[in-house]
Amino acid sequence: MLHILFLLSLLLSTSHASVNDFCVADLKGPDGPSGYPCKPPAKVTTHDFVYAGLAAEGSTSNIINAAVTPAFVAQFPGLNGLGLSAARLDLAPGGVIPLHTHPGASELLIVTEGLVTAGFIASDNSVYVKKLSKGQLFILPQGLLHFQLSYGKSKAVAYAVFSSSNPGLQILDFALFASNFSSSLITQTTFLDPEQVKKLKSVLGGSG
Structure with a gap:
């Protein structure tokens, strides 16, 4: 009997506990490691x-x-703290999303139109590539x-779902050739020819 009374009292006490079902982002606040501060519940709709925003085709x-x-x-903002997000990829024939990383999330790629080749390089330098339809x-x-x-003759469309509301993005080519990373250091650390580095920087707008 005492055991039943204890369970009933526990149930009643927890039923009135405050539960944070969501935390819609207040984008006016700072974005920290745990995300944005919450919008006041009374202002959530x-x-x-x-x-x-993913309904419209992006410019290629x-x-x-x-x-x-x-x-x-x-x-x-409704994604704040929920551990997921998404993106739309539009690729014209011959279009490419260059080598890049998402430091904060894994990515699930879903092809909805056309033909897409996707792949990644593992930390042991193994390469995994697949043609997708x-x-x-x-x-x-x-x-x-x-x-x-895109490897087809027509455009391709895919959607990416990420395991973070803010997965982060760093594109390798842009990090090297669209930044002020010293050309001499790029040459030394990548073994690329200096003239090739200069050419790529002129194309992508880098300096240094």
Whole structure:
């Protein structure tokens, strides 16, 4: 009998406990390791949990013939603290998302249109590459260099789902050739020809 009374009292006490079901981001606050501060619950509406930004096709009129449209916490505040986000990839014929990493998340790639080659390089330098078509999924582990490119004669569309509301992004080519990283240091650390480094920096806008 005492055992039953104890369970009933525990149930009653926990039923009134405060539960944080969500934490819609207050984007005016600082973005720290645990995310943004929460928007006051009284100001949260259904609209905070809806995002239509991936419906529109991204512009592929650029040097990589591709576009990435993010739905990270900065664009979709309702994701804050929930450990997931998404992005849309549009690739014109020959389009490529260059080698890059997401330091904060693994990525699940879902092809919805066209043909996409995706791959990643493991930490032991093993390479995993797969040609994907509509309806196929490919996993890209957290922090590893990976890429996507269109290999068909028509455009391709894919969606990426990430295991973080802010997965982060660093594109290898841009880090090397669109920054002020010293050309001499790039040459020494990558074994690339100085003239090639100079050419790539002129294309991508780097200095140094």
